[in-house]
Structures are given as structure tokens and as C-alpha cells.
Amino acid sequence: MCALIFHFLLLNIPLLLASLIHPRCYWRMKMKEDKDQDLGENCFFFLQPASEAIGREHWNKYLNKFTTPESQRFAFALAFSMDEINRNPGLLPNVSLNDSIGFGCKTLPQFTRHMRIVVKKVLPNYDCTRKPICAVLLTGTSWETTATIQTFMNLFVSYQVFLLTFGPFHPVLSDHEQYPLLYQMAPNDISLALAMVSFILYFRWNWVGLVYSDNDQGMQFLSYLRREMEKNTVCFAFVNMIPVNMELYMSRAEVYYNQITTSSTNVVIIYGNIESTLALSIRRLESLGIKRIWMTTSQWDDAITKRDDTLDSFHGTLTFAHHHPDISGFKNFVQTVNPIKYSDKYLASLEWMGFNCEALAPNCNTMKNCSSNATLQWPMKHTFDMAFSGSSYDIYNAVYAFAHAFHEWFFHLIIQQKMRTWKSHNHLCFKLYDILRNIHFTNPAGDRVNMNQREKLQRKTDIFSISNWQQGLGIKLKIGSFSPYFPHGQQLHLSADMMEWATGSTKILPSVCSADCGPGFRKFWKEGMATCCFECSPCPQNEISNETNVDQCVMCPEEQYANPEQNHCVDKAVVFLSYEDPLGMALALIALCFTAFTAVGLGVFVKHHDTPIVKANNKTLSYLLLISLMSCFLCSLLFLGRPNTATCILQQITFGIVFTVAVSTVLAKTITVVLAFKLTGTRRRMKYILISGVPNYIIPICSLFPVILCAIWLGSSPPFVDIDAHSEYGHIIIVCNKGSVTAFYSVLGYLACLAMGSFTVAFLARNLPDAFNEAKYLTFSMLVFCSVWVSFIPVYHSTKGMVMVAVEIFSILASSAGMLGCIFVPKFYIILLRPKRNSIQNIRKKS
Numbered sequence: 001m002c003a004l005i006f007h008f009l010l011l012n013i014p015l016l017l018a019s020l021i022h023p024r025c026y027w028r029m030k031m032k033e034d035k036d037q038d039l040g041e042n043c044f045f046f047l048q049p050a051s052e053a054i055g056r057e058h059w060n061k062y063l064n065k066f067t068t069p070e071s072q073r074f075a076f077a078l079a080f081s082m083d084e085i086n087r088n089p090g091l092l093p094n095v096s097l098n099d100s101i102g103f104g105c106k107t108l109p110q111f112t113r114h115m116r117i118v119v120k121k122v123l124p125n126y127d128c129t130r131k132p133i134c135a136v137l138l139t140g141t142s143w144e145t146t147a148t149i150q151t152f153m154n155l156f157v158s159y160q161v162f163l164l165t166f167g168p169f170h171p172v173l174s175d176h177e178q179y180p181l182l183y184q185m186a187p188n189d190i191s192l193a194l195a196m197v198s199f200i201l202y203f204r205w206n207w208v209g210l211v212y213s214d215n216d217q218g219m220q221f222l223s224y225l226r227r228e229m230e231k232n233t234v235c236f237a238f239v240n241m242i243p244v245n246m247e248l249y250m251s252r253a254e255v256y257y258n259q260i261t262t263s264s265t266n267v268v269i270i271y272g273n274i275e276s277t278l279a280l281s282i283r284r285l286e287s288l289g290i291k292r293i294w295m296t297t298s299q300w301d302d303a304i305t306k307r308d309d310t311l312d313s314f315h316g317t318l319t320f321a322h323h324h325p326d327i328s329g330f331k332n333f334v335q336t337v338n339p340i341k342y343s344d345k346y347l348a349s350l351e352w353m354g355f356n357c358e359a360l361a362p363n364c365n366t367m368k369n370c371s372s373n374a375t376l377q378w379p380m381k382h383t384f385d386m387a388f389s390g391s392s393y394d395i396y397n398a399v400y401a402f403a404h405a406f407h408e409w410f411f412h413l414i415i416q417q418k419m420r421t422w423k424s425h426n427h428l429c430f431k432l433y434d435i436l437r438n439i440h441f442t443n444p445a446g447d448r449v450n451m452n453q454r455e456k457l458q459r460k461t462d463i464f465s466i467s468n469w470q471q472g473l474g475i476k477l478k479i480g481s482f483s484p485y486f487p488h489g490q491q492l493h494l495s496a497d498m499m500e501w502a503t504g505s506t507k508i509l510p511s512v513c514s515a516d517c518g519p520g521f522r523k524f525w526k527e528g529m530a531t532c533c534f535e536c537s538p539c540p541q542n543e544i545s546n547e548t549n550v551d552q553c554v555m556c557p558e559e560q561y562a563n564p565e566q567n568h569c570v571d572k573a574v575v576f577l578s579y580e581d582p583l584g585m586a587l588a589l590i591a592l593c594f595t596a597f598t599a600v601g602l603g604v605f606v607k608h609h610d611t612p613i614v615k616a617n618n619k620t621l622s623y624l625l626l627i628s629l630m631s632c633f634l635c636s637l638l639f640l641g642r643p644n645t646a647t648c649i650l651q652q653i654t655f656g657i658v659f660t661v662a663v664s665t666v667l668a669k670t671i672t673v674v675l676a677f678k679l680t681g682t683r684r685r686m687k688y689i690l691i692s693g694v695p696n697y698i699i700p701i702c703s704l705f706p707v708i709l710c711a712i713w714l715g716s717s718p719p720f721v722d723i724d725a726h727s728e729y730g731h732i733i734i735v736c737n738k739g740s741v742t743a744f745y746s747v748l749g750y751l752a753c754l755a756m757g758s759f760t761v762a763f764l765a766r767n768l769p770d771a772f773n774e775a776k777y778l779t780f781s782m783l784v785f786c787s788v789w790v791s792f793i794p795v796y797h798s799t800k801g802m803v804m805v806a807v808e809i810f811s812i813l814a815s816s817a818g819m820l821g822c823i824f825v826p827k828f829y830i831i832l833l834r835p836k837r838n839s840i841q842n843i844r845k846k847s
Contacts, residue, residue: 024326026352026387026464026476029345042140042167043074043105044149045395047082047402049095054086059337062099069350071105074166076350077392078138080333081399084444092407097399105140134429136162136402136436138395162433164402166394168273168299171220174453181433183451185394185401187459189217189271189297192320193224195461195482196269196295198492199318201232206532207265207513209292211240211256211281213272221271235513235532237265242278249277256281261290266511270296293509297321298390298464317467323460323481324393325445326354331386352387352476357498397449405436458484463494465503477501516548519567523551539566542729561730572725576642576734577802577809584640587809594817595633601824602626608831617774617827621669624699626824628662632816636809639736648719648736655812656706656747662819663751663785664702666778667758671698673775674761702754706747713743727800735805748789755789758782777823784818 059079066075082097139149149163163182165173173184200208210225212218218241229235238259243249260268272278298321331353334342347353388396409432440450450456461482467475480494499508517523517536522545524537539545539553544562556562560569577584602623609619635654638647722737738744759782762775792811799807830837 024354024478025357026354027348028352028474028476029349042107043071043138044140045074045078045099045138047097047099047136047138047399049092049406050098051094052096054083054096054098056337058098059083063334063337066105068105073350073389073392074105074140074395076330076334077388077395078399079337080327080330081396083333084329085399085403091403092410095406095410097403134162134432136164136398138398139163139165140167162436164398166391166398168217171216183437185398186390187322187456189221190224191322191458191461191482191484192297193221193228194484195320195463195492196225197228197232197234198482199295199320199463199480199494200229200234200267202492202494203508203511205267205511206234207237207267207511208234208295209237209240209260209263209265209268211242211260211268211270211272211278213276213278214241214243215272218272225269233531235530237263237513240281242272242276242281244276246277249281253281253284257284257288260285260292261288264513265292266509267293267295270294270300274299293511294318295320317465318479319464319466319476320482321462321464322390323462324388324390325447326385327388327393327396327445328385330388334386347386351389351392354385354387357477357501397443397447400441400443401436401439401449401451404441405432405439408439409435460484465499517545517550518548519544519546520565521545522553523549544569558725559732570730572730572732574734575728575731575802577640577805578642579640581802583802583806587806587813588637588640590813591633591636591809594813594820595630598626598630598633598820601820601828602630604828604831611831613827613830618669618672621665621672622824625662625665625669625819628658628665629816629820631658632662632812636812639805639809639812643721643734643736645721648721649714651736652713652719652738652744652747653710656710656751657703659751659812659815660703660706660747660754661699662816663754663758664699666781666819666823667702667754667761668698670758670761670775670778673778674764706750709743709746709750713740716740717743724801727804728802731801733801735801748793752786752789755782755785759786774823774827777826781819781822784822785815788815788818 063072063075063079066072078099082099085091086096137149161181163179165182165184165186167186169184169186169188171188173179173182174188176182200206210222212222222239226236240256240259242256243252270278270282294317296317296319298319300317300319331347334347344353409428412431412435413428436451438452440448440452440455442448461484462478463480463482465477465479467477477498479498480492482492484491513530513533514523514535517534521536521538523534525531525534539562542562543553543555544566545553546567553566556569559572561572562568563570579585579588605614605619605622605626608614614622631654635651635658638651638654641647717740719739720737722735724733724735727733759779762778762782788811792807796804796807796811
């Protein structure tokens with residue numbers, strides 16, 4: 001098989017190149033409807049060898065029997081083939097082929113009656129002395145007729161007749177068990193289905209309609225087409241199965257028309273017999289003026305060229321035909337037989353006349369823009385070759401197959417020298433048919449013919465564009481071909497120049513169920529929608545699509561984000577809470593202002609260290625508290641700027657220690673106030689001891705725990721620089737990861753315990769009598785401190801990115817400012833604005 005395919009490719013590559021270099025065109029006269037033709041007629045040709053020579057006069061008489069255009073085309077092909085063989089000395093020497101009985105074209109009942117008369121007259125069934133005749137019967141396009149003839153011929157055992165069909169391939173007739181003496185010359189139409197789907201894919205169509213005849217051929221073609229379409233995600237917009245029965249068709253006709261007229265598809269495939277209800281359906285569509293891109297088979301060439309120009313809704317019809325080469329000398333033979341009757345004009349109404357497309361160039365820029373010279377006078381000034389139709393070419397090959405088989409069989413008889421008894425001759429007829437089934441040869445046109453069904457290769461498919469011109473002239477242009485044995489992706493060959501010349505444009509109408517989903521969108525399907533039909537949905541956030549009709553969008557990498565159009569990813573900007581940022585700048589200014597204010601307050605306390613208000617509240621603890629508050633304000637600056645490992649560690653360590661010192665100092669001050677008023681009388685000496693010793697031990701003892709905790713924190717899971725690529729769209733935020741969240745909240749919890757302890761002690765001592773009792777201020781400061789940090793936890797967890805850092809800075813500044821304002825601002829007020837109240841005389845006077 002591989003060798004056959006390779007041989008096939010070698011033979012066809014030169015033909016393909018030639019077709020691209022010298023494109024072929026065809027013209028034809030418009031035919032009128034043959035109202036006298038019986039649509040049930042089929043042509044029958046009885047091939048038998050004869051010893052007498054056959055001349056041109058015989059062919060003239062023979063061809064005169066055929067009156068309808070269809071029968072004349074077939075008769076011309078048969079006569080030409082037999083005459084060519086008879087004049088070939090290397091094939092069947094001294095033997096001539098002839099249609100000895102001359103059935104002609106008849107209906108099936110007419111043929112049956114005629115056959116009975118011929119058989120009884122020529123070969124009575126009871127005459128056992130007469131030898132059987134080995135012959136071949138060529139039958140026409142109707143498979144029902146062919147099947148009936150096969151059954152009928154089996155009744156006459158003396159007549160060993162092998163049937164060769166030149167009609168369209170039919171799946172029923174391929175059953176060799178039921179029809180052992182029947183062979184179909186036409187190839188099956190699977191290559192046509194492949195070519196159509198490839199053509200559809202070439203133009204990126206995915207939404208087509210199908211109108212076909214409700215018979216075995218139509219069903220098989222539908223299965224071929226559907227299988228290939230499903231492989232390539234092409235869908236049917238509608239499928240019109242036209243009944244063969246006329247009454248059933250008429251009852252559903254309106255439904256069929258509405259399906260086509262209301263469908264959104266621009267492409268419709270037509271498949272079926274032109275002599276059926278399907279033809280009536282197409283003519284009805286034609287009369288409605290429906291504009292579509294019609295794709296059909298070569299059987300419809302006649303139907304296209306028979307209609308009126310005023311109903312030219314089929315303009316630019318695409319036909320797909322099994323490839324066959326041009327046969328030289330065909331027109332010359334026919335005109336030699338009867339030059340007067342078979343003029344160029346007459347023959348042009350029967351068959352397409354082939355010519356090189358370059359001959360049209362002076363008259364036409366495009367097929368849709370031809371000058372007035374493109375009339376009947378133009379083709380009459382040139383010499384053309386008459387082309388074979390597909391069925392005529394099948395007749396041509398059938399005659400040659402019989403000739404080659406009979407030639408081989410005849411020499412087989414001479415070599416074997418068998419006895420010609422009834423039984424042996426019967427056996428020899430089957431030998432002839434066996435040779436015929438397996439013979440392969442090259443016909444005069446250079447085409448390789450293989451009668452072995454198993455080795456038979458699919459034919460190449462030619463693609464034509466057919467248009468009607470004015471004054472009854474039809475033009476057919478070959479615009480491409482499909483070679484099924486070429487590598488995938490190289491099977492379809494289309495000539496862009498020929499297509500532009502045929503259509504007048506480089507653009508072809510789209511035929512899709514849904515408009516393309518452009519970049520930034522993806523397809524999605526709703527329940528019940530065909531696979532080719534979809535809706536477009538924008539890509540989800542941070543996902544992109546940079547192609548059309550994608551099923552899924554692609555997530556951008558973590559360091560990138562989707563642009564607004566969502567068709568490509570953009571690098572994220574690296575950001576952090578810097579001093580240049582308005583928020584960072586505001587927080588830094590607040591921190592510096594509070595630091596400066598605290599420093600000024602410390603200077604005021606140092607300057608007025610001998611005043612009662614400073615002495616009354618343990619000036620050493622006040623100095624230490626002011627210094628720790630300045631540190632608290634300044635530690636907030638560690639949270640600003642680009643984070644690094646050092647600043648990340650210092651942020652948490654400094655925060656934990658300086659706030660512990662500040663809160664423990666407040667606790668020490670609170671205990672000092674309580675002890676100052678509770679230890680009276682004989683315990684006055686103990687009072688002085690406690691007052692002087694407690695501050696020295698409470699602060700370091702309370703600060704020892706966070707120091708140990710921070711050491712463990714740094715040893716187990718220290719803070720580190722981290723990136724947050726998700727909090728803020730389009731930005732990568734550099735932040736400090738706390739490492740151990742448990743350690744961080746342990747520090748906050750410890751500070752909360754110290755603050756609650758200080759708050760409790762200060763609340764109990766708030767009403768003790770003293771001119772400068774600061775227990776109330778300490779109570780409010782701890783209340784503010786606790787409120788800030790209790791609020792911090794939910795707010796901190798509800799924010800992300802730089803806002804989270806800003807919340808932490810704000811909490812540090814707010815809690816520090818709360819302690820500074822509640823404890824020291826009233827004292828600054830008295831020292832600076834009410835100095836009289838800060839004197840011993842005023843205190844004694846109040847006492």
C-alpha cells in the first residue's frame with residue numbers, strides 16, 4: 001500500500017504543479033430544460049467483442065439513437081472510448097468492441113421488456129448447444145435500476161454478464177456477496193467530504209448548513225461529513241433531509257425553506273441527485289433570491305447552468321469533483337462523426353469546453369467585471385477541447401478496463417488451450433470477470449486505473465467556481481484541489497489569484513456561529529449550545545488571553561499583572577511605604593513633631609527640676625518615661641523606607657523593648673503614688689525606702705521578660721524581608737514579615753498585661769489627696785493605650801500591604817501620644833502657663 005501511495009504522489013506532483021502554473025477554465029452554453037426527458041430514464045450499454053471492423057458511419061448511426069443531452073454525453077464517451085481502442089493495434093488486435101444490442105436510455109420497465117425480447121431472440125434458455133456469451137453491461141446513474149438488473153440477469157444462466165456502473169458510488173452496491181458480478185467505477189465520496197471540510201477550515205468557517213437527499217447515499221455522505229466536522233469543531237447550523245417522496249416533501253417544504261432563510265450561516269452544502277425532490281427544493285430557494293455560498297458536487301453543474309440569470313442567487317457556486325485528466329481528441333472524434341450536427345455551439349451545450357484561463361484576461365479583470373466582449377462571439381473565435389464529465393470519465397475507464405481484461409483473458413485462452421465445452425466456457429467467463437476485478441493499467445490520459453477495490457486509492461478532488469454570464473454563457477474556474485494522500489496541512493491547495501478573479505474580492509464572507517472572542521476574553525458555553533457556539537466573557541482578574549477564541553485565560557506570573565485590556569502581562573511596580581510617599585511623609589512628620597515636642601518637654605522638666613510639680617512625681621521616672629516615649633516615636637521611623645533584614649529585626653525588637661520600658665515606667669510611677677499615701681505614721685521610714693527602691697527594680701524586672709522573648713524570637717523565627725504581590729493590584733509591596741506571629745502577639749499581650757496592671761493600680765489611687773496627684777492622668781493614659789492596641793488588632797488584620805504598615809505606625813504614634821498627652825501635657829501647662837500654681841506657698845495655702 002505504501003508503495004502505491006508513493007507511486008500515486010510521484011504521478012500527481014507534476015500534474016499539481018502544472019495546474020498551478022497553467023490554471024484551467026471551462027465555458028459552456030446555458031442549456032434549456034428538457035421537458036420531454038423522462039427523469040426515470042437510465043442508460044445501458046452492452047459491451048461485446050466483435051470480429052468485424054467498425055467505421056465512422058456506424059458511430060454516426062449509433063449516436064443518432066440518443067436524443068436527450070444526458071444520453072448523448074454518455075453515448076459520446078462510450079463511442080469515443082471504443083473507437084480509440086479499436087484503432088489501437090496494441091490492444092485487442094483483430095477484435096473490435098461494440099455496443100451490440102444498443103439498449104440506449106430507457107426506464108427500468110422498458111429495459112426489462114427489451115431485455116426479455118433480446119434474450120429470447122438471441123439466446124433461448126433451452127438451447128444447450130449454444131455457448132454462453134461473456135459480456136459487460138454498463139448501467140447508468142440509478143442504483144435501484146442497477147440492483148434490479150443484476151437480479152434480472154441472474155435468471156438467465158446462459159448469459160454471463162458482468163455489470164459496471166458509471167453512476168455515483170452507492171454503498172448498497174458495494175456488497176459483493178449480494179452483487180458478485182457488479183463493480184462500481186465511481187469512487188466513493190469520502191474524499192469530497194474531506195475536501196469540503198478542509199475548504200471550510202481554510203476560511204475558518206465553523207457554522208454550515210446541509211441539504212441532502214434522504215437515501216443511502218445521502219446518509220453515508222452525512223456520516224463522512226459529520227465525522228470530519230466533529231474532528232475539527234465544525235457544526236451544522238441545520239440539516240435538511242429532503243424526502244424522496246414528493247407528497248412527503250411538499251408537506252414539509254415550508255419548514256425546510258424557513259430553516260435556511262432564518263439560519264445565520266452563510267455556507268450551505270448540497271448533496272444528492274439532481275433528478276429528485278432535492279432539485280425542486282433548490283429551485284425554490286433560487287426563486288426566493290436567497291444569497292449563500294453554495295458548496296455542492298459536480299452532479300449539479302447542469303442544474304446551475306440551466307437556470308435564468310434573473311434568479312442568479314447561486315453566483316459563485318463552489319463545486320467539488322473527483323479529479324480526472326482532460327482527454328485529448330474527444331471533440332475531434334464527435335465532430336468527425338457528424339460535423340454538421342455536432343457544431344461547437346451544439347457541443348458546448350452538452351459538455352464543458354476547456355481552455356487556459358489566460359485567454360480570458362484581455363476581456364475580464366475579474367469574473368464579476370467582464371467587458372462586453374465576453375459574449376458568445378468570444379468563445380467562437382477560439383478552439384477548445386470538450387471536457388469529460390465525471391460519469392463520462394467512468395465510462396471511458398470502464399471500456400478500457402474491459403478491453404485490457406479481455407486482452408489478457410484472450411491470451412490466457414491461447415496459452416492454456418482449454419477445451420471449449422459448456423462447463424469450461426462458463427468457467428472461463430468467471431475467469432474473465434476475475435481478471436477484470438483485479439486488473440490495473442494506465443489509460444491514454446496518463447491516469448493510473450486500479451480495479452482492485454482493496455488497492456484502490458481515493459481520487460484527488462478538484463474545486464471549481466461556477467458563474468453565469470450574460471447571453472447564456474457559463475464559466476467554470478478551477479480554483480484549487482485536495483489531495484488526500486499528501487501530508488496533513490498540505491492536502492488543500494488553493495490559488496489565491498484564481499479565487500480573487502472568480503469572486504472579485506480577496507475577502508470571503510464569514511460563516512461562524514459566534515463572533516470571535518478577541519484578546520482579553522475567553523469562550524464559555526451555556527447548556528444546550530453547540531460546540532461551535534459560545535459567548536465571550538472577560539478574563540478574570542489578573543488573567544489574560546492574547547489570542548482569539550481561547551477556552552481558558554492564563555494567570556499572570558506573581559511578579560506581573562494583567563493590563564487593563566487583559567491581553568498581556570505587565571511587570572508589577574515594586575513599592576513600599578517610603579518617605580516620598582504622601583502617607584509615609586505625613587507619618588514621618590508626625591513622628592518627628594512628637595519627638596521634638598517630647599524633647600522640649602524633657603528640657604522643660606530638666607530646667608524646672610527643683611519645682612514642686614517635678615519633684616512630686618519622681619523626676620527620675622519622669623525623665624525615663626519621656627526618653628522612652630521619644631524612643632517610641634522614633635521607632636516608628638524604622639517602619640518607613642525600603643525594608644531590609646536589619647530594619648525588619650529592629651522594628652519588632654525596638655518596639656517590644658521601648659514600649660515595655662515606657663509602660664513599666666508608668667507602672668512604677670503608679671506604685672510610687674500608692675505607696676506615698678498608704679505608708680504613713682511609723683512606716684514613714686519604710687515609705688522612703690520603697691519610694692527610692694521600687695523604681696530601680698520594677699523597670700528592669702518588667703523589661704527582662706520581653707528581652708528574653710525577643711531573644712527566643714530571633715533564635716527561632718526572626719523577622720525577614722517578604723513581598724506581597726496580591727494586596728495591591730499591579731504592585732509588589734516589600735514588607736517585613738514578622739516571622740513568628742506568636743512571638744509578636746506575645747509581646748503585645750505582655751504589654752497589655754502591664755498596661756492593665758498600671759490602669760488598675762492608678763484607678764484605685766485616683767482619689768488620693770495631693771496637690772499634684774497624677775494617678776488620674778496615669779489612669780487615662782493607660783485607658784488610651786489599651787484602647788489603641790485593642791482597636792489595632794481587628795484593623796491590622798483587615799488591611800493589607802502598605803496600609804497594614806501604616807496602621808502599625810499609627811498605633812505606635814497614637815499610643816505614645818496618648819501617654820504623653822495624658823501624663824505630661826497638664827504638667828507642661830502648669831509649668832509654663834501657670835507658674836504660680838507650681839510653688840510651695842501655693843501648695844501650703846491650699847493645704
